[in-house]
Amino acid sequence: MRKNETDTAPLAERMRPRTLDEFRGQEHLLGPGKLLRRLIESDQVTSLILWGPPGSGKTTLARIVANATSAHFIFFSAILSGVKDLRQIVREAEEEQKAGGRKTILFVDEIHRFNKAQQDAFLPYVEKGLLTIIGATTENPSFEVIAPLLSRCKVLVLNPLSQEEIEGILRNSLGDRERGLGELGLLADEGALSYIAEQAEGDARIALNTLETAARLTYGGVLDLETAREAVQKKPLLYDKGGEEHYNVISAFIKSMRGSDPDGALYWMARMIEAGEDPLFILRRMVILASEDIGNADPRALQVAVAALQGFQFVGMPEGRIIMAQAATYLATAPKSNASYLGIDEALAEVRKSGAQPVPLHIRNAPTRLMKDLGYHRGYRYDHDYEGGYAAQEYLPERLQGKKFYRPEGRGYEKYIRERMEYLQEKKKKG
Numbered sequence: 001m002r003k004n005e006t007d008t009a010p011l012a013e014r015m016r017p018r019t020l021d022e023f024r025g026q027e028h029l030l031g032p033g034k035l036l037r038r039l040i041e042s043d044q045v046t047s048l049i050l051w052g053p054p055g056s057g058k059t060t061l062a063r064i065v066a067n068a069t070s071a072h073f074i075f076f077s078a079i080l081s082g083v084k085d086l087r088q089i090v091r092e093a094e095e096e097q098k099a100g101g102r103k104t105i106l107f108v109d110e111i112h113r114f115n116k117a118q119q120d121a122f123l124p125y126v127e128k129g130l131l132t133i134i135g136a137t138t139e140n141p142s143f144e145v146i147a148p149l150l151s152r153c154k155v156l157v158l159n160p161l162s163q164e165e166i167e168g169i170l171r172n173s174l175g176d177r178e179r180g181l182g183e184l185g186l187l188a189d190e191g192a193l194s195y196i197a198e199q200a201e202g203d204a205r206i207a208l209n210t211l212e213t214a215a216r217l218t219y220g221g222v223l224d225l226e227t228a229r230e231a232v233q234k235k236p237l238l239y240d241k242g243g244e245e246h247y248n249v250i251s252a253f254i255k256s257m258r259g260s261d262p263d264g265a266l267y268w269m270a271r272m273i274e275a276g277e278d279p280l281f282i283l284r285r286m287v288i289l290a291s292e293d294i295g296n297a298d299p300r301a302l303q304v305a306v307a308a309l310q311g312f313q314f315v316g317m318p319e320g321r322i323i324m325a326q327a328a329t330y331l332a333t334a335p336k337s338n339a340s341y342l343g344i345d346e347a348l349a350e351v352r353k354s355g356a357q358p359v360p361l362h363i364r365n366a367p368t369r370l371m372k373d374l375g376y377h378r379g380y381r382y383d384h385d386y387e388g389g390y391a392a393q394e395y396l397p398e399r400l401q402g403k404k405f406y407r408p409e410g411r412g413y414e415k416y417i418r419e420r421m422e423y424l425q426e427k428k429k430k431g
Contacts, residue, residue: 001161006193009181009207010208010209010212011181011208011211011212012204012208012212012324013175013207014062014171014180015169015176015179015180015208016063016178017041017060017153018039018063018064018067019062019064019067019068020037020041020064022069022287023057023060023061023290024161024165024168024169024204025056025057025159025161025162025165026057026061026158026159028159028267029286035156035243035400036061036352037046039070040064040065040069040213042192042407043068043069043070043071044120045065045069045071045105045134046132046152046153046200047126047132047152047154048133048134048135048136048139048153048154048155048156049110049111049132049134049135049136049137049145049150049153049154049155049156050062050066050134050136050137050156050158051137051138051139051140051141051155051156051157052138052157052158052159052160052370052375053138053158053160053202054157054205055160055161055200055202055203055204055205055206055207056158056160056161056203056204057158057161057204058137058158058164059107059109059136060125061158061231062075062107062109062134062136065105065106065107065134066105069105070102071102071104071132072092072096072102072103072104072105073104073105073107074104074105074106075107075109076089076106076107076108076109077108077109077110077153078108078109078110078111078112078113078114079109079110079113082118082265083118083121084115086121086122086125089131090105090108090125090130090131090153092104093106093125093130093131094130097130098381099382103130103132104130104131105131105132105133105134106132106133106134107134107135107136107144107259108120108122108133108135108136109135109136110138111135111136111137111144111145112139112141112144112145114139115245116146119145119146119349120146122140122149123149123152123431124146126149126152127152133149133152133153133337133348135153141155141208143234145276149278159202160201160202160203161203161204162202163198163256164195164197165204166197166200166202166204166207166316166421167193167194167197168249169204169207170188170193170196170197170211171188171193172184173208173211174188174211177188179328181211181212181215182214184221185221186215186218186221186222187221187223188222188223189222189223189224189225191225191228191331192223192224192225192227193211193223193228193390194211195225195228195229195232195366196211196228196231196232198215199232204234206321210228210231210232211231213231214227214231217231218387226274235395238275246277249268249271249272249275250272250281251287252264252268252281252385253265253268253269253282253328254285254289255271256268256332257289257293257328257331257332258289258293258336260332260333260336261327261332262329262332262333264332265328265337266328266329268323269282269324269328271327273321273324279312279317279320279321279324280309280312280313282324283308283309283312283327284306284307284309285304286308286324286327286331287302287306287309287326288303289305289331290302290305290331290340291340292338292340292341293331293336293338293341294331294334294335294336294337294412295299295335295337295338295339295340295341295414296337296339296340296412296413296414296417297334297335297336297337297411297412297413298334298335298412298413299410299413301330301331301334303329304326304327305327305331305406307327307360308323308324308326308327311323312324327351334412335411335412335413335414336409336411337408337411337412339406339407339408339409340376340406342404343403343406343407343408346405347405350400350403350405354399354400355408357397357398357399357400358397358398359397360373360394360395360396360398361374361376361377361378361395362378362379362380362397363377363378363380364377364379366377366378370378380393381393388427390424390427392424392427392428408421
């Protein structure tokens with residue numbers, strides 16, 4: 001490998017594209033006639049938020065803008081810099097504006113790391129046109145960027161790079177004698193680069209770092225699949241317990257069970273387990289789903305979910321994964337009904353709307369003589385004294401009689417519940 005001052009930089013940094021022609025991926029933004037390409041080529045870049053996963057090219061695009069624009073360009077890291085540094089940036093921008101009317105583009109890397117109060121500091125200068133902001137973030141800007149700043153920026157979504165795009169980046173790096181690994185004269189076996197690209201999961205930086213490691217492990221000038229696998233080792237899954245991906249994956253898990261897809265449920269559960277999610281969090285969500293989405297369509301579902309939670313607490317991991325899988329597949333394949341869930345929400349809405357309606361006298365308790373004299377409990381019919389254990393009387397407050405909150409579906413066991421309710425209703429009408 002060459003021995004010069006650039007050798008200290010990782011391969012991913014050395015191979016960072018310098019122009020739009022070198023950049024791979026994001027064709028929906030950078031293809032011919034697309035928005036970001038037009039903005040860069042016409043030197044008309046406006047305030048932007050670049051939202052995308054790691055290694056998708058956010059910082060690289062900012063550097064390309066820096067090289068292509070006539071504006072004064074400043075890199076600003078939310079990790080290394082603070083709001084106090086903004087004063088110096090503002091002074092620079094004002095000097096540039098006075099000197100020749102040149103605008104200043106401020107690239108804010110990892111803008112989501114600034115809290116809302118810190119982000120407020122940018123607003124006056126963006127509003128006055130002194131600064132054009134380009135923010136880069138891996139987090140959903142809807143949650144992480146304050147609304148006033150977000151409204152002044154165009155949000156551009158960057159996608160993970162495809163396996164084919166990453167393979168192309170790796171081949172360029174192997175052949176590039178100036179910045180890449182070209183002077184090593186390495187050849188790559190069929191499948192080695194594909195494996196590295198596949199394992200990178202859309203992150204060009206991970207792929208290039210892995211390639212650099214594989215090159216150091218290669219003997220005889222041929223990078224084979226076994227060496228590629230050794231270089232990859234076990235990588236952490238994209239899963240941030242406090243970030244959007246956490247909510248995306250648990251949402252996919254819940255929706256798979258609700259949608260009666262046991263395979264999807266097992267896959268998303270495996271993703272969470274492998275990424276280190278707390279199994280009790282997963283199990284608690286299954287307990288909720290058993291009532292929310294299955295309910296009385298299969299009353300055993302709640303028993304299974306609770307038993308799984310208790311069983312896991314007895315045995316823990318790794319055997320606990322089997323209990324979790326049994327519960328998830330049972331819930332996924334059970335008949336579904338959200339009637340209980342809708343019923344309690346409708347009842348709560350009625351309580352909030354109509355307030356504390358008086359309890360009908362006949363179903364009030366009457367432990368004292370005064371209460372009996374006032375009519376408490378008078379007229380109450382003890383259901384077990386009647387045929388079928390049903391006395392056909394009213395239980396709702398007078399103003400709400402006739403209201404229906406629970407409407408069982410015609411699926412699973414709720415089919416029989418609905419039939420019984422219809423039978424009792426007819427019996428009630430007949431008196």
